[in-house]
Amino acid sequence: MSVELPAEEDTVRFGRALGAELAAGDLVLLAGPLGAGKTVLTRGIAEGLGVSGRVSSPTFVIARVHPAGARGVGLVHVDAYRLGGDLSQLDDLDLDSDLERSAVVVEWGEGMAERLSEDHLLVRLERRPDDVRLATFEPHGTWATRLAERV
Template sequence: MGSYTTLTVPTPEQMNGLGTRLAGLLRPGDLVLLSGELGAGKTTLTRGLGVGLGVRGAVTSPTFVIARVHPSLVGGPALVHVDAYRLGGGLDEMEDLDLDVSLPESVVVVEWGEGKVEDLSENRLEVRIERALGGAEADADASVDGPDPRRVVLNGLGSRWDGVDLAVLDAR
C-alpha cells in the first residue's frame, strides 16, 4: 500500500525546509530516490535532510565523487548521498563504491536513481520534483527573479510506508 502526497514548494528555502521536516519521518535503512530535471531542487532538499538529521559536513551535489557519507553528529543515522547519474550498473556499482558505512544503518538518498537502484529495497520513498509552471511559455512569463515553484510528489512504497501520513510535510 504505502503512502502518497503532492505538495507545492514555492521557494528554495521552503524546499530546504521540506527536507528538514522529511528527516523527522526517516529512520535507519530508509532509501529515498530523488528524481527531477537538472536544477529542480534535489540537492536543496537533501541539504535540508542533512540539517534535519544533524549530520556533519556541507551537503553538496555528489556528482564528481558519486557518493558522499555525512556521519551523524547527534547519534542518529548517517546520510549517504549518492548521485547515480553516471552509474550504469545500479546496485553492483553502489557496492563497489566501498562506502565506509552500513547502508542498513543509514538513510540513503539517491539522485538520478530511477531504473537503477529500485532493487536496493522494496520499501522506498520516491520523490519527484517538477517545475510547477511547465513549458516555455511559463518561463517567458516569469521574471528572472520571480518565483519558480516546484511540485513535489512523494510516493512511499512498501510496508515501511503503510500508515505514514506524508501530507504532514506540507508547510501550509
C-alpha cells in the same frame, strides 16, 4: 500526495521535516530534471538528520558520507547521474551495507536503486515555469503506511 515548494527555503524546510522522520535503513530516491531541487532537498534532509558536513552535489565523487549527529543516524548522499544505469557501479558503492547505519538518499536513482530495498520513498521533483517546485511522493513497502500516518 504532492506539495508545492514556492521558494528554496520551502524545499529545505520540507527536507528538514522529512529528515527528522528518517531512520537508519531508510532509502529515499529523488527524481527530476536538472535544477528541480534534488540537492537542495537533500540539504534539508541532512539538517533534519542533524548530520555533519556540508551537503553539495556528489556528481563527481558519486557518493558522500555524512557522519551521524545527535540523532545517531548518518546520511549517505549518492548522485547516480554519471552511472548511466550501470548497476555494477551501483553495486560497487556497497550501499546495502550503508543502509544498516544510515539513511541513504539517491539522486537520479529511479530505475536503479529501488532494488536496494522494497521499502523506499520516491520523491519526484519538478520545476514549473513559475519557478515553483512540486514534490510528488510515491511510497513503496512500509512507506505507504508511514506516509498515511503523517497525513
